[in-house]
Amino acid sequence: MAALRLLLLALAIARCAGEPPQRERSALQAFLAGTPHERVFGWNASTPACAWVGVTCDAAKATVVALRLPGVGLIGRVPQGTLGGLRGLRVLSLRSNRLFGDVPGDLFSLPALRALYLQGNLFSGAIPPDVAKLTALEHLALSHNNLSGAVPFALNGLANLRSLRLDGNRLSGSLPSLTLPLLEDFNVSDNQLNGSIPTSLSRFPPESFAGNLQLCGKPLDRPCEPFFPPSPGTPTDGGGGGGGGHSVPVSEKRKKKLSGAAVAAIAVGAGAAALMALVLLVLCVTGSRRRAANGEVGKTAATPSRGLTPPSTASGELGDLTSSTSKEIALAASAAAAAAASAERSRLVFVGKGAGYSFDLEDLLRASAEVLGKGSVGTSYKAVLEEGSTVVVKRLKDVAVSRREFFAHFYSLGKLEHRNFLPFRVYYFSKDEKLLVCDYVPAGSLSAVLHGSRGTGRTTMDWDARMRAALSAARGVAHLHTEHRLAHGNVKSSNLLLRPDPDAAALSDYCLHQLFAPSSARPNAGGYRAPELVDTRRPTFKSDVYSLGVLFLELLTGKSPGKASVDGDGAVDLPRWVQSVVREEWTAEVFDVDLVRLGGSAEEEMVALLQVAMACVATAPDARPDTADVVKMIEEIGSGHGRTTSEEERSRGTPPAGTTP
Missing domain, CATH: 3.80.10.10 (Ribonuclease Inhibitor)
Incomplete structure (x- = not known):
């Protein structure tokens, strides 16, 4: 045992x-x-x-x-x-x-x-x-x-x-x-x-x-270049580009780099020199003509003037001196004017109130940059300046207006101030490059949040956040329409940037369509373009409303307008897809599965916003509501989202919601 x-x-x-x-x-x-x-x-x-x-x-x-x-x-x-x-x-x-x-x-x-x-x-x-x-x-x-x-x-x-x-x-x-x-x-x-x-x-x-x-860069056949090439005469030693900006030693930079005040002084001095030269030229020519009229040029005066009798050779010498001096002054004036024009062409122009930035073109050339995306108006870069500031540089392509029109356009846009717009801070115009500089918003765009990481590993955008984004977009476009009589022309989720304040989502890339030549090469413009819009340079208030409606549908369905299809025919048209789903009755099948999974008591609000969106994407432009009415309808959907203007908002310059969103 x-x-x-x-x-x-x-x-x-x-x-x-x-x-x-x-x-x-x-x-x-x-x-x-x-x-x-x-x-x-x-x-x-x-x-x-x-x-x-x-x-x-x-x-x-x-x-x-x-x-x-x-x-x-x-x-x-x-x-x-x-x-x-x-x-x-x-x-x-x-x-x-x-x-x-x-x-x-x-x-x-x-x-x-x-x-x-x-x-x-x-x-x-x-x-x-x-x-x-x-x-x-x-x-x-x-x-x-x-x-x-x-x-x-x-x-x-x-x-x-x-x-x-x-x-x-x-x-x-x-x-x-x-x-x-x-x-x-x-x-x-x-x-x-x-x-x-x-x-x-x-x-x-x-x-x-x-x-x-x-x-x-190596080992690829594509050499790296700065994210925009330097202008003629701009220092390029250590210019930054591509993925990382190389810098020169600090001692060299101090020798080569001029401060903003110095550049401004040089430009002002050149302009003043040109003005003085022109004044001297006018005075000399006028005096020469007056003397010729009085018979004082080329001969000795018969009668002394004011008791002064010039020597017999004085008048001839004076005529030669006047002619020579006039030529020299003209050449000097021309050179000064060219120098002033060159300084003007190579400088950045700050728009509106600016943002406390103090960089110049050389700083941008040295910045480390990465591509954020390519849009219909150009390529956007995230640029980290040597001083530590981060900005977004948009490199515009196919600009079809003159320098004067470009400057006038952004001068007027610099007056546009609203919490639902991302302000333009700086612009630059040269023969080869047209640039815009804006603030960098770390939270990214509505498109990135909705579609950037689809699947179970991401944070779902809840209904309250989507409703606030819709209201911010509507308020921004309505302000542009009612207060400035301007069409946005490029309303889409990638141009709605999210800020920490959920009511201050900001529209970007607004009113840029006037800078480009008319084009119909993009027949659907990613699904946001109104069907009646043939010339992309001439959007209307009603075409903006259509784009807003598509953005609302995107918030509700979770689908990108550029990827929706109808009956598998490949047609890129989110409104048609929604209409095909709700033709019989208002059904929950149209809503984003992430919203449905979150549950809650928002179904009535979701259906109400869906009805607003369908009104906005009506085929006939006259059947679409005005943006001010769209704002009121969204504010009425839920009291938690359509709040009234507070004293804090008034202090920030935000107009009352009833008149201007």
Whole structure:
């Protein structure tokens, strides 16, 4: 009997010795239970965990060192607090499944992890900087997901990294300088990266960077250039461009760079010199003509004038001197005028009240820049100045007006002040470049928030925020129509920038259509353009209302106007799609599933805004309401959104909602 007990005890001890700790077994079971899967794994409680499919233990079978489940039909979000319990894990492969959401945060607490293979899934959001905690990591594969945002500089903390695969995502911004001495395999192709390729990464082949149309520098064939070329005569030593602005030593800058006051003084001095030269020229010519009329030029006067008798040679000498001096003065005046005109052409012009900025053209040339996007009027860049300020520089294309018309246009727009408009701060006009400078708004546009990171890994824009965005857009356009009698001409979600104050979302790119030649090359203009608008240079108040209506539909449906379709025919027309859904009755199928999932008691308000939107996108322009009426209708939808003007708003210059939004 004693011998039997000893045998059973030995078997139990042997079994325990071949089984990883219970917490690791529980972590695996929790992972499998929380992740839907299409295949049966056979992870039975009666079977040792080291014998489970995809599980590899160490030689002593004391801990799990590898979990490989590629292409096994895993679906959904990886449950938090599960895989992070595998403290001895060295290899994790979940590639080629249908996992979504953020990259699981508890993976970054695995101190021994050497290889992480998550490619071929649906992960979204940014690459977490916490990845740098995996100091033992040698292989990281996140390719072919839906990851967005920048490539984190924190990857420099992975000193043992040998391969980094980030290709086939939606990563944006510039590449950081990754100084990883052991890195042998690197790939960021088929993303949305921009700027110059850092020198530390230029050793990899061009295929590693292919598909990023705005990347430049070695090893690609696209050389990097400044984000706008310098004007003739502008210093370019160390001029910044592309992904990172190079700077000259401070001592050189102090020698070469003139302050704003100095530039202004030189321009004023040149103008004054030109004016004085012209005055002297006029006086000399007038005096010469008067003397000729009195017979005093070319001969000696018969009668002394005021008791003065010039020498016989004086009159001839005076005539020669006058002629010579006139020519010299004319040449000097011409040179001074040309110098003044050149100084005027090469300077930035600050609009309205400005924003306390004190930079000049040379500062912009030296700025580090990254592409924010390309629109119908030009390309926008985020420019970080050496002094630390961040601005947005819009490089206008195909401007068709003269310098005088350009200046007059922005002089008048400088008087436009409203909390729902992003003011123009600076403009620049030369033969080769036309630039606009605006404030940088870190929160981004309505379009980026609604569509930038679709999926489960993003923060959903709730109904209250969408309603306030709609009201801000309507108030801004109504103010433009009623107070300034101007059409916006480019109302869309990417031109509505979100601020910390939810009622102060700001419209950008307004009233720029007058600067460009008429065009009908874009038949639908991304789905916002009114059907009757043939000439893009001549939008109307009613076409602005149509664009507002499309923006409201975008807020309600969560669909981008440029991607909606009707009956699979590829027609890009969000209003038609909505009409096809609600033709029979007002149905919840039209609303964004994210709004429906949030629930709440906003259905009546959503239906009411839908009715306003459908009125705005009426085919006949005369059937559309005026923007002032649109504002009133939105304010009446919910008392929580259509608040009255407070004393604080009046102090900021915001007109009452009843008259001017």
